[in-house]
Structures are given as C-alpha cells and as structure tokens.
Amino acid sequence: MKNIKLIFSIAILSIALFSFTTINTSTKYKCMVQMTNYVGEGAYVVISLINPDGQYEKTLYVQGDDEEWYNDITEWWKFQGKVRADIDALTGATISGGERAISVIQIEDSKIDAGYSIRFETAVEDQEYYTKDVQFLLTSESVKSKTEGSGFIRYVRLMPN
Amino acid sequence: MTLSIWRYSHLTLAIASFVFVFLATITGIVLAFQPISEQMQPFKIESVNQLDVDQTITTFKNKYPEIINIEVDANQFVSASVITADGTSLNGYFNPKTAAFLGEKPEISTFFKFTTNLHRSLFLKGIGRFFVGLGSFLLFLIAITGSILIIKRQSGIKRFFAKVVNENFSQYWHVVLGRLSLIPIIIITLTGVYLSLLKFDLISEKKQKHTVDFQTTAFAEKQPDTNIFNTTRLTEVVNLEFPFSEDEEDYYILKLKDKEVLVHQYSGQVLSQVDYPMVTFLSNLSLTWHTGKGSIVWSIVLLIACLNILFFIYSGFKMTIERRKNKALxxxxxxxxxxxxxxxxxxxxxxxxxLATAFYKGVIASGKTVYISDLNSYTTYKNAKQLVVFTSTYGEGEAPINAKNFITLLKSAPQEQTINYAVVGFGSLKYKAYCKYAQMVDASLQLHPNFTPNLQLQKIHNQSQSIFKDWLQQWNTVVGTNVSLVLDNPAIKTKKQQTFKVINKTLLNVDNTFVLQLKPTKKINFKSGDLLAVYPKQDGIERLYSIGKMDNQIVISVKKHEFGVCSTYFNTLQKEDVVNAIIKPNPTFNLPNKTKRAVLIANGTGIGPFLGMINTNPQTEKHLFWGGRTKQSLSLYQKYIDSGLQHNTLSSFNVAFSQEQEEKIYVQDIVAKNAAIITQVLGDDGIIMICGSLAMQNNVLKVLNHITTTKLQLPISFYIDNQVIKTDCY
Structure with a gap:
C-alpha cells in the first residue's frame, strides 16, 4: 500500500515535472543595447540566434523598422531575405548614437549551454556594417552578463526575466 | 517676351522643380490623412493631463511585475511595454489611470509607408532625399519670388492683402490663393529643408553626455513628494525608461520634450540632467509642423496648402502657355x-x-517703311516721320518692364527732325491706374520740342479690337495712309460652341435696336449678367454680349451698326434659326442671391442683362433706372418691365428720355433725383449695377459720388473697391 502511494505520487510528480518542462521551454530575457557616441543616422541592430555551426537559426529582434534598409545588413539578409520570416512583432525603432534600447527577447531553454550563440549585428546608413558587433555563447552565466561591443554598440546587457 | 528678373526666377524655379514638387505634393496630400486617421483612434484618455508621473508609475507597478518603458506620443496616447505576472509581454496602448491594456499599436498601413517613402526619397534612398530636399528648397524660393511679385503687383508691401483685380481666372486665383497659403507653404518647405539637412548631417545634433557619480548618491534618502516624478505631468513625458535591473546603479531615464533626466530608482533623486540643444528642439518642431502629427487642424491646413500647390502648378503653367502665345515682336x-x-x-x-504686330504687318502691307521695337530701345531715328507708341501699364501706373527707361532716354536721345506721334494705351478699366503710363508717355512726348501729336491718346480696354480699328481709321485719315490690321485669326473653337435656337426677334425700332430671344438646345447653367461669345464666320473675332436670363431663355438687346458684322448677322436671324456661341460666366456682373436690395442702372441696350434680373430673384428688392432717347425706344422693353412690376420682382422703374422734351434728361439726372433710393440701398448692404456706355458710367459714377460723399460721408471709390458697385460697360 505504501508502495502504491509512493509510485502514485512519483508518477504524479513526474507527470507534473514533465509537463512543466514541455510547456515552459523558453524564457524571456530583458536585453539592453547601449550605443557608443557615434555621429550619424540611427543604427539598425539585428539580434539573431546562431546555431553551433555558426549559421543563423532565428531572428530574435530587429531595431529598425524600415524594410528599405534591411538588405544593407548583408549577412543577416542572406538568411532573412530568403526565409522572410514574419518579424513584424519583433521590431522597434533604430537607436542613435549614445542612446540605449531595452527589448524583450525570447530564447528556448534548450538553446542555453548547447553551443548556440547570440549575435548583435549593426549597420548605419552610409557608414560601416559590423556583422559581429557583439556575439557570445549562450550559457546560464552569459545570459546574466554584460558584454562589450566592437562597433556601434558599447555594451549589451542580458537578464532573464 | 521680356520678363522681370522676379517673374523669370519664379518661372524658372517652377520649371526646374516641377517634377519633385508635383510628386511631393501628391504624396503630401495622401500623408496629410495619416495624422488625421491616427487621431481618430480610440486611445485618447480623458483628463490625462491631471496625472503625474509618480501616480502612473505606481499604477503600472501594482499591476505588472516588469515594465520596460512608458511612452506618450504626439496624440497623447500612452503606450508601454510590460511583462505580465504570467510572463507574457504586452506592447501597445494602455490607460494610464488604470494601467489596463487597450490594444496593440496598429501597424502603419503599407500604403502610408509606401507613400512616406516616395515622399521623402522617391525610393532612391540618399539621392532621392537630396532631390526632394532640393525641390523643397526651390519651392521655398518660388514662394519668396511669388511674394515679391505680389508686392510689386500690389505696389507696396502694405497693400499685400489689398483686393486683387480679377482679370483672368488663373491669374486671379494664383495670386489670391498664393497669399493665403504663403505661410503654410513657407513652413512646409523650410521644415522640409531642415529635415533633409538633418539627414545629411549638415546640421548635427550634439547631445551632452550624462555623468553620474554613484559615490555620492549611493546612500541617498528617498525624497518623498518633492522628487521629479511628483512634479512632472504625464503629458510632458516623451519616454520613461524603467531601470534595467534592481541594481542600485540602474536608473530611470526620463525623456521630456526639452531635456533628459536620469533618476535614481530608489531615492527619486536626479542623478544627471541634460538639456536638449536648440537643434533637437528645432528638429522636433520641424517634424511636428511638417507632418501635422498630433493636430487635426494643422493637418487640414497642410492638406489645403498641398491642394493649393497643385492648383499653382496648373494655373502657373496655364498662364505661361497663354503668354508664350503672345510670342515676341x-x-x-x-x-x-x-x-x-x-x-x-x-x-x-x-x-x-x-495688336502691335498686326499693325506692323499692316503698315508693311501698305508699302511704308517701318521699324518696330520696345520702348526701352528708344534712340535716334533719322528718317522717321511717324511715331506710334503702344503701351500697357504695370501695377499702380508704373512702366511695364520693357519701357522702364523710355522717359529718361527720351531726354537723352535727340531727334534731328520733328516727328508726329500717337499713343495707344492698353489696359483694363478694372484698375484704378487705367492706362496711366500711356498718359505719362503721351505727356512726355508732348513736352518734347521734336514731337507733335497727330492724334489724342487712345485708351483701349481689354485689347478691344473694334476700338483699335476705330483708332486705326482715325490714324489713317490723319497720316494719309490706308493701313488695315493683319491679324492671325485665332482658330475658332467650333467644338466648344453650343447651339441656340432663335425663339423670337423683334423688328428694328427707331434707334436701330432689337431684342433677340434664344434658347439653348441643351441644358446649360447660366445667369443674367453672363456673356454670350459669338464668333461670326466673316472674321472669327469674338464678340461679347451681356445676356439676361428669363425662363431659361437668353435675352439680348442689340443695336444694329451699319458695318457691324455681328449685329447685322443677328438682325438677319429668324425664328427657329440656330446660332453657335459660348456662354462665358461673368460672376462679377451677376446679381448675388443673398442681396436684399439692388439698384440697376442702364442706358440704351445696356438694359439687356437687367431684363432677366427684373423678372427673377424675387428675394431682392430691385429699382431699375433706364435712359433712352424717346418713348418709342422704351416700347421694345415694355413687356419685360410690366411683367416684372406685375410679379413684384421689380419694385420701381424710373425712366429718362433725352429727346422727348427740350431739356435733355439723362439717366444720371433721374438717379440724382432719387438719391433716397441710393442711400437706402447702400445703407442696407445692397448693391448697384451699371450697364451701358462708358460715358454713361462715368456720369452716373459722378452723381453717385456726390450722393455718397454728402449723404454717407464715403467716396464712391470705397463702394467700388468693395464690389458694391458692379459695372459692365463698353
């Protein structure tokens, strides 16, 4: 009888656990992009998920909503231009020099500590284009960190919600 | 064709920028509806302006565990980005009083996006932006040169908004609408140029950097009630960004219209404040004024200004094409x-x-040697016997552009022999300074020892060919030549002409006058006072007749002239005959519907339009004054007058006969006798209409002037300027 009770409760617990993990497979992160004090137009910033092979997996967020300029973000456009995934819900305004922008991005938990990276690429009208302004491996540590940028971005801060 | 520098610039700029201005205007008209449609959305919350930032933050924090930012747009819609308790993120409009989610931000329609793109860059990115910006700047210059032209035309900056003489539809409305939309157009173009300059970094926004010293603020006490969130209204906010994390060193960023403030997230202390530079202020102002966002009224003003620009393009080019036809000498x-x-x-x-060219060709055809030039190139003429000057007048009696130096040159270039001269002035009676410059030329020549007049100054209203022919007849007699005009007949617009059936034609009366009744074969809208343009086959030259309208029929009163091509043609008409003609609207001589009282004054056949008016418009009390030669002259019109009196559409009829008694009585004499009617009508916002001969008009105006100056203490010119007195005389 005791055994039955134990098995029953383990079963319930495991079902609960199992169902919990299947439903809650992704987490929202607050992501803050702080720009350097460059002079010029607002920057387009594309945040993408990169798989362990270094290929684009998914677009997480786009700062800049004028599609006219998307093909200037060359590498990403090779991916997005072909797939044309619906990113309307994932766009915000461009960010100018010295400004910062906070956005909410959603990453599946299975991509953390699994060799996936997050990439921030930036482009400014009539100026440079940085494919890897910021890029780092997604680990349970790095998703709570601050990372310095190499182009228009001064730093990126990520925080699980 | 000589043009003044301003007119030339105005035209050249218009041609140069036409394509860009046209595209920008069309798209501008569409985009004016964007802010209007935004304002129509149901996201406006009543009395938002009573909330302060602190209240809003508290309301939101109570409802949502995580808030990214809160924004207030030009329409005063409050939007926010939050994460709810169950972990979903919400982006869109919120009610700031309850923090309730109202709805997602509607996507800007692809149509507006497409139009915006076309409007600012023609889909050509940087290059397109440059051209649109340049077009905007050129339009600004066009507005400025246009204003200068108006100032010159109106003879002075003070008269900028004075009445404009309506000579020609395109010209009149080009000027009138130009003045009205000048300010909006200048605002649109300057803000447009400014926005372009911003895009090209020719104006750069250099914002100061924030400096935060966390050492001093680390242990700051909370400052209740006096912190910036309590003292700032929500409506002043542009964007409030919440601290990124609970870390002490993360702060609020509060962006107001004129400054950016960093606020400590626990104490509410201001960590750093940066005032926006002038450039940012101007940029925001330019954007708001250029797009009209946030204001339906301003959007509508912008819309109207754009529609006006379209009209300017149309009317401007129409005028240019019309003027090109006048070619050169x-x-x-x-x-x-x-x-x-x-x-x-x-x-x-x-x-x-x-007309000058027609005269020149005529002189050549008569076998004389002739030389034609503009007044500015006046010099010595060794063999000249006859000098003929044709000149118009510009503005308030100034010389036209190609005659500015003539009077000075006249003194400096001496002639060896004596030359006979004649001056013909062209102008319009609608101007006060009618043919004034021609008078000055005539006077200057008279004073000059080498010139003797062989004819008086002839003034010609509206390029009238018949008067010009009369003058030519006199000139031929005096000079002893036989010059006739060689005119390039304008192609008769037979296609545009309508057909009218003759209903009735009376016989000639003692004054060689008759009345013709015509009925349009198709339904046409017209009013008494409009003009019937007839192009007789013989010469194709346009003749205009003032018409009366009665029971949808046209009534014209015509005097048959011995050699009159058109009056002779009309006299040969019989019932059921068909006449080709055009009805030209003549709004300056229609009886306005709202007029309560009117005095109608005519002599001879000038009664034509009034025959219609006295039998229609029952709401207007009308007094008719008419002058004719004999009682028999009146019989032609008797039935119209009787019918008007009978139906109460005519209140009184006063008649003067010049030949019935020894003492000659003219229409102005009976007007003088009935001064009471005049003062009553003028005192009651009524109007006076005069139709007939120019001589009669001048005499009547003299009498009216006497009445108004003595009884109403105002000169007649006051009423003429205010279009209370309407004339149609020949």
Missing amino acids: PKNKFTKDKAEVIILVGSETGQSYT
Whole structure:
C-alpha cells in the first residue's frame, strides 16, 4: 500500500515535472543595447540566434523598422531575405548614437549551454556594417552578463526575466 | 517676351522643380490623412493631463511585475511595454489611470509607408532625399519670388492683402490663393529643408553626455513628494525608461520634450540632467509642423496648402502657355534710320504684342517703311516721320518692364527732325491706374520740342479690337495712309460652341435696336449678367454680349451698326434659326442671391442683362433706372418691365428720355433725383449695377459720388473697391 502511494505520487510528480518542462521551454530575457557616441543616422541592430555551426537559426529582434534598409545588413539578409520570416512583432525603432534600447527577447531553454550563440549585428546608413558587433555563447552565466561591443554598440546587457 | 528678373526666377524655379514638387505634393496630400486617421483612434484618455508621473508609475507597478518603458506620443496616447505576472509581454496602448491594456499599436498601413517613402526619397534612398530636399528648397524660393511679385503687383508691401483685380481666372486665383497659403507653404518647405539637412548631417545634433557619480548618491534618502516624478505631468513625458535591473546603479531615464533626466530608482533623486540643444528642439518642431502629427487642424491646413500647390502648378503653367502665345515682336525688314514709321511697344506680359504686330504687318502691307521695337530701345531715328507708341501699364501706373527707361532716354536721345506721334494705351478699366503710363508717355512726348501729336491718346480696354480699328481709321485719315490690321485669326473653337435656337426677334425700332430671344438646345447653367461669345464666320473675332436670363431663355438687346458684322448677322436671324456661341460666366456682373436690395442702372441696350434680373430673384428688392432717347425706344422693353412690376420682382422703374422734351434728361439726372433710393440701398448692404456706355458710367459714377460723399460721408471709390458697385460697360 505504501508502495502504491509512493509510485502514485512519483508518477504524479513526474507527470507534473514533465509537463512543466514541455510547456515552459523558453524564457524571456530583458536585453539592453547601449550605443557608443557615434555621429550619424540611427543604427539598425539585428539580434539573431546562431546555431553551433555558426549559421543563423532565428531572428530574435530587429531595431529598425524600415524594410528599405534591411538588405544593407548583408549577412543577416542572406538568411532573412530568403526565409522572410514574419518579424513584424519583433521590431522597434533604430537607436542613435549614445542612446540605449531595452527589448524583450525570447530564447528556448534548450538553446542555453548547447553551443548556440547570440549575435548583435549593426549597420548605419552610409557608414560601416559590423556583422559581429557583439556575439557570445549562450550559457546560464552569459545570459546574466554584460558584454562589450566592437562597433556601434558599447555594451549589451542580458537578464532573464 | 521680356520678363522681370522676379517673374523669370519664379518661372524658372517652377520649371526646374516641377517634377519633385508635383510628386511631393501628391504624396503630401495622401500623408496629410495619416495624422488625421491616427487621431481618430480610440486611445485618447480623458483628463490625462491631471496625472503625474509618480501616480502612473505606481499604477503600472501594482499591476505588472516588469515594465520596460512608458511612452506618450504626439496624440497623447500612452503606450508601454510590460511583462505580465504570467510572463507574457504586452506592447501597445494602455490607460494610464488604470494601467489596463487597450490594444496593440496598429501597424502603419503599407500604403502610408509606401507613400512616406516616395515622399521623402522617391525610393532612391540618399539621392532621392537630396532631390526632394532640393525641390523643397526651390519651392521655398518660388514662394519668396511669388511674394515679391505680389508686392510689386500690389505696389507696396502694405497693400499685400489689398483686393486683387480679377482679370483672368488663373491669374486671379494664383495670386489670391498664393497669399493665403504663403505661410503654410513657407513652413512646409523650410521644415522640409531642415529635415533633409538633418539627414545629411549638415546640421548635427550634439547631445551632452550624462555623468553620474554613484559615490555620492549611493546612500541617498528617498525624497518623498518633492522628487521629479511628483512634479512632472504625464503629458510632458516623451519616454520613461524603467531601470534595467534592481541594481542600485540602474536608473530611470526620463525623456521630456526639452531635456533628459536620469533618476535614481530608489531615492527619486536626479542623478544627471541634460538639456536638449536648440537643434533637437528645432528638429522636433520641424517634424511636428511638417507632418501635422498630433493636430487635426494643422493637418487640414497642410492638406489645403498641398491642394493649393497643385492648383499653382496648373494655373502657373496655364498662364505661361497663354503668354508664350503672345510670342515676341516680329523681325524688322528695315533699319531704324531708314524707316518712316516707328512703332514702340511697352508690355509687361506680351499681351500688347498681338495688336502691335498686326499693325506692323499692316503698315508693311501698305508699302511704308517701318521699324518696330520696345520702348526701352528708344534712340535716334533719322528718317522717321511717324511715331506710334503702344503701351500697357504695370501695377499702380508704373512702366511695364520693357519701357522702364523710355522717359529718361527720351531726354537723352535727340531727334534731328520733328516727328508726329500717337499713343495707344492698353489696359483694363478694372484698375484704378487705367492706362496711366500711356498718359505719362503721351505727356512726355508732348513736352518734347521734336514731337507733335497727330492724334489724342487712345485708351483701349481689354485689347478691344473694334476700338483699335476705330483708332486705326482715325490714324489713317490723319497720316494719309490706308493701313488695315493683319491679324492671325485665332482658330475658332467650333467644338466648344453650343447651339441656340432663335425663339423670337423683334423688328428694328427707331434707334436701330432689337431684342433677340434664344434658347439653348441643351441644358446649360447660366445667369443674367453672363456673356454670350459669338464668333461670326466673316472674321472669327469674338464678340461679347451681356445676356439676361428669363425662363431659361437668353435675352439680348442689340443695336444694329451699319458695318457691324455681328449685329447685322443677328438682325438677319429668324425664328427657329440656330446660332453657335459660348456662354462665358461673368460672376462679377451677376446679381448675388443673398442681396436684399439692388439698384440697376442702364442706358440704351445696356438694359439687356437687367431684363432677366427684373423678372427673377424675387428675394431682392430691385429699382431699375433706364435712359433712352424717346418713348418709342422704351416700347421694345415694355413687356419685360410690366411683367416684372406685375410679379413684384421689380419694385420701381424710373425712366429718362433725352429727346422727348427740350431739356435733355439723362439717366444720371433721374438717379440724382432719387438719391433716397441710393442711400437706402447702400445703407442696407445692397448693391448697384451699371450697364451701358462708358460715358454713361462715368456720369452716373459722378452723381453717385456726390450722393455718397454728402449723404454717407464715403467716396464712391470705397463702394467700388468693395464690389458694391458692379459695372459692365463698353
């Protein structure tokens, strides 16, 4: 009888656990992009998920909503231009020099500590284009960190919600 | 065709920027509806302006565990980005009082996005932006040169908004609408240029950097009630960004319209404040004024200004094409020192060239040597016997552009022999300074020892060919030549002409006058006072008749002239005959519907339009004054007058006969006798309409002037300027 009770409760617990993990497979992160004090137009910033092979997996967020300029973000456009995934819900305004922008991005938990990276690429009208302004491996540590940028971005801060 | 520098610039700029201005205007019209449609959305919350930032933050924090930012747009819609308790993120409009989610931000329609793109860059990115910006700047210059032209035309900056003479539809409305939309257009163009300059970094926004010293603020006490969130209204906020994390060193960023403030997230202390530079202020102002966002009224003003620009493009090019037709002066066959007849022309727009050229060709055809030039090229003429000057007047009696130096040159270039001269002035009676410059030329020549007049100054209203022909007849007699005009007949617009059936034609009366009744074969809208344009087959020259309208029929009163082509043609008409003609609207001589009282004054056949008016418009009390030669003259019109009196559409009829008694009584005499009617009508916002001969008009105006100055203490010019007195005289 005791055994039955134990098995029953383990079963319930495991079902609960199992169902919990299947439903809650992704987490929202607050992501803050702080720009350097460059002079010029607002920057387009594309945040993408990169798989362990270094290929684009998914677009997480786009700062800049004028599609006219998307093909200037060359590498990403090779991916997005072909797939044309619906990113309307994932766009915000461009960010100018010295400004910062906070956005909410959603990453599946299975991509953390699994060799996936997050990439921030930036482009400014009539100026440079940085494919890897910021890029780092997604680990349970790095998703709570601050990372310095190499182009228009001064730093990126990520925080699980 | 000579043009002043301003007119030339105005036109050249218009041609240069036409394509860009046209595209930007069309798209601008569409985009004016964007802010209007935004304002129509149901996201506006009543009395938002009573909330302060602190209240809003508290409301939101109570409802949502995580808030990214709160924004207030130009429409005063509050939007936010939050994460709810169950972990979903919400982006869109919120009610700031309850923090309730109202709805997602509607996507800007692809149509507006497409139009915006076309409007600012023509889909050409940087290059397109440059051209649109340049077009905007050119439009600004067009507005400025246009204003200068108006100032010159109105003779002074003070008269900028004075009444404009309506000579021509395109010209009149180009000027009137130009003045009205000048300010909006200047605002649109300057803000447009400013926005372009921003895009090209020619104006750069250099914002100061924030400096935060966390050492001093680390242990700051909370400052209740006095912190910036309590003292700032929500409506002043542009964007409030919440601290990124609970870390002490993360802060609020509060962006207001004129400054950016970093606020400590626990104490509410201001960590750093940066005031926006002037450039940011101007940029925001430019954007708001250029797009009209946040204001339906301003959007509508912008919309109207855009529609006006379209009209300016149309009317401007129409005028240019019309003026091009007046071409230039013909090429001379003889040199200035060989020619016997010298023709000098003064014209601002080239209108006078047509008749001058016809005269020149006529003189050549008569076998005389002739030389034609503009007044500014006046010099010595060794062989000249006859000088003929044709000149118009510009503005308030100034010389037209190609005649500005004539009076000075006249003194400096001496002639060896004595030359006979004649001056013809072209103008419009609608201007106060009618043919004033021609008078000055005439006077200057009279004072000059080498010139003797062989004819008086002839003034010609609206390029009237019949008066010009009369003048030519006199000139031929005096000079002993037989010159006739060689006119390039304008193609008769037979296609545009309508057909009218003759309903009735009376026989000629003692004054060689008859009444013709016509009925349009198709339904046409017209009013008494409009003009019937007839193009007789013989010469194709337009003749205009003032018409009366009665029971949808046209009534014209015509005097048959012995050699009158058109009046003779009309006299041969019989019932059921068909006449080709055009009805031209003549709003300056229609009886306005709202007029309570009107005095109608005419002599002879000038009664034509009034025959219609006295039998219609029952709401207007009308008094008719008419002058004729004999009682028999009146019989022609008797039935119309009786019918008007019978139906109460005519209140009184006063008649003067000049030949019935010893003492000659004219229409102005009976007007003078009935001064009470005049003062009553003028005192009650009524109008006076005069139709008939010019001589009668001048005499009547003299009498009216006496009445108004003595009884109403105002000169008649006051009423003429205010269009209370309407005239249609010939």
